[in-house]
Amino acid sequence: xxxxxxxxxxxxxxxxxxxxxxxxxxxxxxxxxxxxxxxxxxxxxxxxxxxxxxxxxxxxxxxxxxxxxxxxxxxxxxxxxxxxxxxxxxxxxxxxxxxxxxxxxxxxxxxxxxxxxxxxxxxxxxxxxxxxxxxxxxxxxxxxxxxxxxxxxxxxxxxxxxxxxxxxxxxxxxxxxxxxxxxxxxxxxxxxxxxxxxxxxxxxxxxxxxxxxxxxxxxxxxxxxxxxxxxxxxxxxxxxxxxxxxxxxxxxxxxxxxxxxxxxxxxxxxxxxxxxxxxxxxxxxxxxxxxxxxxxxxxxxxxxxxxxxxxxxxxxxxxxxxxxxxxxxxxxxxxxxxxxxxxxxxxxxxxxxxxxxxxxxxxxxxxxxxxxxxxxxxxxxxxxxxxxxxxxxxxxxxxxxxxxxxxxxxxxxxxxxxxxxxxxxxxxxxxxxxxxxxxxxxxxxxxxxxxxxxxxxxxxxxxxxxxxxxxxxxxxxxxxxxx
Numbered sequence: 365x366x367x368x369x370x371x372x373x374x375x376x377x378x379x380x381x382x383x384x385x386x387x388x389x390x391x392x393x394x395x396x397x398x399x400x401x402x403x404x405x406x407x408x409x410x411x412x413x414x415x416x417x418x419x420x421x422x423x424x425x426x427x428x429x430x431x432x433x434x435x436x437x438x439x440x441x442x443x444x445x446x447x448x449x450x451x452x453x454x455x456x457x458x459x460x461x462x463x464x465x466x467x468x469x470x471x472x473x474x475x476x477x478x479x480x481x482x483x484x485x486x487x488x489x490x491x492x493x494x495x496x497x498x499x500x501x502x503x504x505x506x507x508x509x510x511x512x513x514x515x516x517x518x519x520x521x522x523x524x525x526x527x528x529x530x531x532x533x534x535x536x537x538x539x540x541x542x543x544x545x546x547x548x549x550x551x552x553x554x555x556x557x558x559x560x561x562x563x564x565x566x567x568x569x570x571x572x573x574x575x576x577x578x579x580x581x582x583x584x585x586x587x588x589x590x591x592x593x594x595x596x597x598x599x600x601x602x603x604x605x606x607x608x609x610x611x612x613x614x615x616x617x618x619x620x621x622x623x624x625x626x627x628x629x630x631x632x633x634x635x636x637x638x639x640x641x642x643x644x645x646x647x648x649x650x651x652x653x654x655x656x657x658x659x660x661x662x663x664x665x666x667x668x669x670x671x672x673x674x675x676x677x678x679x680x681x682x683x684x685x686x687x688x689x690x691x692x693x694x695x696x697x698x699x700x701x702x703x704x705x706x707x708x709x710x711x712x713x714x715x716x717x718x719x720x721x722x723x724x725x726x727x728x729x730x731x732x733x734x735x736x737x738x739x740x741x742x743x744x745x746x747x748x749x750x751x752x753x754x755x756x757x758x759x760x761x762x763x764x765x766x767x768x769x770x771x772x773x774x775x776x777x778x779x780x781x782x783x784x785x786x787x788x789x790x791x792x793x794x795x796x797x798x799x800x801x802x803x804x805x806x807x808x809x810x811x812x813x814x815x816x817x818x819x820x821x822x823x824x825x826x827x828x829x830x831x832x833x834x835x836x837x838x839x840x841x842x843x844x845x846x847x
Contacts (some may be wrong), residue, residue: 379422386421387434390414395442404443408464411435415468419475423483428472436465491581494522495588502592511596512538515569515589523582525574529559531567531597547572557590561598569593630673633666640666672707672740690818695732696725697760697767703732704739704758711747711756720759728767728839734815735839738823741808742771742835750775750832765841766821772834777827786825787813812837 394407418431440450444457452458498518505511512529519527520540528539528548537548555571555578569590578586640659644651651659701721711717739758746756754775761768778786787809816823821839828834
């Protein structure tokens, strides 16, 4: 931690007066021992103890050396002949004083060095503890902003310095509370430390209002904080890059799958349309009216299927780009059902689809066109995959604050391997392990899921206990139509 100039002056003054006080006490004790008849050689030990005491309560050589000199002068003045004079007439006293001064300086020097090593050990222990805490706390940090703010707070808490951070990836200035723009723009008394990642600099840490150079201990703490910030920023950058690559790969996969799905879904009706139209053109004179009407009906049905498929593709594109717009209004359930049935009437020529609706009028806040599309996709999917002889059931009823649409059949049910991800899009399975027998549910169910989700509802798929598949759409009856 940095120490202010005022505090340093206070410590120096305190050490000075402590030295004077100890020397004064040592002198009084020596006079008292001399008055008690104790020889001056023994009283000299009191002065040595005084020097050692000064060494313990102060820091640095200067105070213990000053205490040794002061005590020598006091011993000379009070106890050597001639008394009360700084002259020395006895050679033994000169030798005694020389040994006393030497012993005092050696002992004070050794004690000071021991204190210094103790202080270094304590500082190293404290620094190691701080570095451990910093490293440990940085482990679970995620996000660039959280990482930077934690680093700024650490520098403030442990070192007392304010700082701000500039990242090379954006123009935003990350700073602690209380730092003004003037402090940011003022480059004086500022230390700049680069945030160096793996092979690339991520930004810089600007420590402001630095009056004196950082100590080795403080510099080590700062470097550790900055290094931990660099590690996490690198980790976040690599994670973002991996996510971008993953999204790009998934986008390419979806494009390829979409193209395959389009070609698969469009090729069959186009082939039927082409075949029926060629038959009419080539054999028009030989065909009776019923045959021509049948072929024309097939062309119409396949054209309607193509229109629905293209609409699904367009809706899927809007959903993937976040452009699906929901315009809600209160629609009668009967109207929604009737509109949906008109789009699948080619499947219902023999009454294959059984409809059950409540007698009372139910108004539901939805985008009518989109909910009709959901029912059309579900009915179409059921008619295609349940089997030609299967019956399709459309049931609607209200329960609590919800309206529930159920599309079920008594056919083969949903293949177990795809039931868990049937709404994920482009799901297919191979029938009888024949590659050309692949049966796909296309993108219709994915669109159903997104439309229902946009209406704050749910859609689920299951196999009935009596056989066949069942799709359940649950929509809320009370929704703000202006949202």
